[in-house]
Amino acid sequence: MSISLSRPRALAFSLPAIIAILPFLGACFYIFRFSISADKGVIDGYSIQAYVDLMTPFFGRSVWLTLKLSFVATIIAMILAVPLAFLLTSLKSPLARRCLTVTILLPLILNLLVQAYGWILLLGPSGVLNSTLKGLGIIERPIFLLFNETGVLLGLIQTSLPLAVFPIVSSVRGLSQEHLEAASSLGASHWRTFVDVTVPLLRPGLVGAASIVFAFNASAFAIPLLLGGRRVQMMGVAIRDMISPLFNWSGAAAAGMILITLTLIVLVFASWLVRVTSEEVRG
């Protein structure tokens, strides 16, 4: 006798969760339908006017800024995440490991406002950094790091770092000890092992982590809103402005579709890259 899950029972067990996710799927469909609506305020007829109207230098700059900031933030986050993952996996004491895990994970979970307050206190005109530099006599007037691209970049790196570290940690755990030992016993230096053995073995994990970090940063909203003010118009903030002062619903929906398409292209490209490179390693 064995337990087999009959089809009606499997369906009955899945149904509540499917109902719970339906509003999400409805929202995805709704935003698509609104973006091709002929009316700016309600869904009515079909038109691509909303997309055509977006072809302005202003929106183009916003897309470019979004791609640029997300790309730079992703690169820096990856450069910091790999050493953090190495450190996290080589810590012996469970307490130290737990502390480091909480420190890295907290920025992803914690209320974004609180973190923005932290950056404002750190980088503001009378903040920690400016006061310290002034106290040391390095600068005379405060340097402005807030409400420009630097502040937003730091915020993006901080909040997306956990998304990079934890996937890399699971790839590092899966790393074969034999390869590293072989490289070391053949006399390769640490750097040589890192470049020629560790990175190629980790590559699928690295590409996967980077693509998630990029998608997360490209769709960031709270960080550019709170740390960039009106001056750093990343797409998330630009889309909000179409709704809130302008009531251009179909325009916002169309801009949203463009943002989703951009992140999807990156995710699909990354998974293709993972497939190609992992075949290369095996071949």
Add this chain to the structure above:
Amino acid sequence: MRVGLLPTEGKSTYRFTVLFLATIGILISSLPVVVVTIMSFSASDNTGFPPPELSLRWYWEVIAMFTQEDASSAQSVVDSTVTSLLVAFIVMAISTLVCIPLAYALARGDRRIREGMELLFTLPLVFPLVILGIAFLLIAESLRLEIGIWRIVIPHVALVLPFVLRNCIGAMNGISVETEEAAVSLGASPLRAIWDVVIPLMRAGILAGLIFALIISFNEFTITFFMYTIDVSTLPIWMYSRTVSSLDPSTLALSVFIIVADVVLIVLVDKLIAGRANLF
């Protein structure tokens, strides 16, 4: 010989570089939280650094905000906190109740269906939050829905489903069919076997999912920023509207309460799923 990724011996540039970059990473992750905590103890009225003196006055201020009636503001901090907690607990209950049977069905069911469903339930994780906020706002506005607190609960449930489901599936992975069969062969009905045997074994994963749902919903800002109304607003929105022009130290003291609660809950999750599952 065990070769570590982080060599323990000697003064190599490799070891130095790895540790140096990891330190920068730790600083970027933790400095904002550390500075908020330090400044919340400042005795001064402004947020200039360094604080001239340390005091607990802003903490007393926060306690006073919660205990005294404040008729001046439209939405008091007490109301928003109650709404935040109510939303978080409803989200937690709904997401867990729907994910436990689904995780069971996926673990015991067809493998291809399982992969497809896991993909479907990962979507909210990669979907831009701004777009989700706008989409839910569009639906609520154009259908003129008067659903009170549910206008925040429904989007939050979608948002936490990936985390809760992952934890429940992770918990199911460790439970063999034989355990269930043993219960059934001893005379239990299949449903009873699930209730009495499987669910108790899933406990740690279910708890981890519960806590994840609670912290994500309680800290959520972006979607709520689009969905809140004068009557239904959460604590992060209250903090935003209070600090939109300038930052005052009592908000920092309130932030420290939130930080402490989050850290405690994350440590709990980490303990519950220690070594058995990935956080993502």
